[in-house]
Amino acid sequence: MISSPVRRDRLVIFTRYPQPGQTKTRLIPALGPEGAARLQRQMTELTCDRARQLRAAGVGDRRDLDIEICFTGGDRQGMQQWLGDDLLYKTQGDGDLGDRLARAVDRAFASGAERVVVVGIDCPHLETPILQQAFSALDRAPVVLGPALDGGYYAIAVRRPCPQLFEGIAWGSDKVFQQTIDKCSDLCIKPALLPPLADIDRPEDLDRLPDPLGRTLLAKISTIIPVLNEAERVRDTLASVTRGANVEAIVVDGGSRDDTPAIVESTGVRLLHSPPGRALQMNAGARAATGSILLFLHGDTRLPSGFETVIREILTRPGVVGGAFPLAIDSQQPGLKLLATVANWRSHLWQMPYGDQGLFVPREIFWDLGGFPELPIMEDYEFVRQLQRRGRIALAPTPVQTSARRWQQLGAFKTTAINQAIVLGYTLGVSPERLARWYRQSRDRP
The missing domain is CATH 3.90.550.10 (Spore Coat Polysaccharide Biosynthesis Protein SpsA; Chain A)
Incomplete structure (x- = not known):
């Protein structure tokens, strides 16, 4: 009996090396440079832990999950020493966020992935079941979006490269999610949606941090x-x-x-x-x-x-x-x-x-x-x-x-x-x- 080949999925995590003064800068007035960098570090580690839990649990029949850290700041050696050698490491490269997202998605498919999910690390409530849901939803929709409460999105999942989704978006604004929905409509795509989650980007967001992370940092x-x-x-x-x-x-x-x-x-x-x-x-x-x-x-x-x-x-x-x-x-x-x-x-x-x-x-x-x-x-x-x-x-x-x-x-x-x-x-x-x-x-x- 000939067994079917193992299919591969990829989870791409966008993050930054936690250099004080260079990361989570909008939180520096509340946490200081060291505290803001510590929050970046802890939320990245939390997202990686949940990704590993997903990999251990499996994302479907005969599917393997690769976890890629797509980073800026620091270098590959520093990132690997920080987060471990069981992950893939790629630099985000130049351009705006749309350029970098499109590049990461194209690279994942070029390496043999059949489903790609890209997430940030700004949502501490992005738990393993939601990551699982992002992959599963691709079985019924070509695009999956995780809306953030600030008007952006914390996750995007696709079954094939679609660079048009990342073009002409006002990155960093509260229009990102709606503009992406409009892009899907122009492309005759009906996206599936994940539960909305809160980003932690500004001092007023810190009250949303879960305990004990919130109690400790604040x-x-x-x-x-x-x-x-x-x-x-x-x-x-x-x-x-x-x-x-x-x-x-x-x-x-x-x-x-x-x-x-x-x-x-x-x-x-x-x-x-x-x-x-x-x-x-x-x-x-x-x-x-x-x-x-x-x-x-x-x-x-x-x-x-x-x-x-x-x-x-x-x-x-x-x-x-x-x-x-x-x-x-x-x-x-x-x-x-x-x-x-x-x-x-x-x-x-x-x-x-x-x-x-x-x-x-x-x-x-x-x-x-x-x-x-x-x-x-x-x-x-x-x-x-x-x-x-x-x-x-x-x-x-x-x-x-x-x-x-x-x-x-x-x-x-x-x-x-x-x-x-x-x-x-x-x-x-x-x-x-x-x-x-x-x-x-x-x-x-x-």
Whole structure:
């Protein structure tokens, strides 16, 4: 018995390499360049995952599905490293969107495909059954369209090349779908229609993002900065915070006698006052925060560019309940560089970051743990120990920059010895009050 040959279909996914500032530019005012690029990345990955599900399920009797990534920006190697080597990769080439669509369709048929579906990545609700429906509808109609709510279309499927469908269309306008319907009428084609879906192109579209994607990308971050006499450094710290998208800064002053409060007020950042004590100040800031993510930052520590995108991405990882940044000390001294390296190994291997590493945690988990224990010392160490029992504490890829002053005042070796002695004493059960007195005496002693 001779079996019938396997027929091939092709699903073409139009996307762009997620370079910050070069993709989803209309969303930059709401998400920032890094956040807009992250959304591009996540929606592309989501579309590819659903395409793979379709390929695994099959698109009909004795049919194989090829998945092609038709991209712009970046290069083939970068795209393959990002999305995997089980997909085909082709550049979109020159011309307007119509030229590029027609070229992709012609190329797919030339390679032996019998049915071709082209989709974008802007519709997070474009799920596997709709992709299946696009192919199936070609059995009864020569053209299938997926209308978008903004007047465009998110999918077009054809049984043969038809370059006329892409000519004379006002791409990027709300007339794209209707003009394509009119083209079909001129060609005596009656298209089949898929369910209408929402594109995510503009800030007002972000409310349509499905959870958890929407919650993560739109999550507001409240950065809480306890300060005491930080006039020399707080301005730089605040500058690193306020450049983040959808981020609020709250400074909690513990009774500064220098110009710290005036400097904070001059920047327009919210200033609170609290009794001195890092735990008291951070909890006061957390109570006033409006974000769903809390980031605790020392007044002499600067955040890296794009920190907000990194935080949101980390907190989407399964099992992750919090995170921190690697430590970089603002000094060229070899001893301090070695000290930062050791601290980062500790954070990575034992998931024990300290407060000067920018600890971040979902607001709900923070208050479930009761906030920072209001101890005179070791409040961050104790909080992280409790957080570890909830899940994994992740380390961000880029470091914060922390002032070297604490190590330079007494010397790197003596400062480290004092800190480790405090940790050891706390672990052995010495009272925090006694440790705090000993710590102050050790630092005050010549």
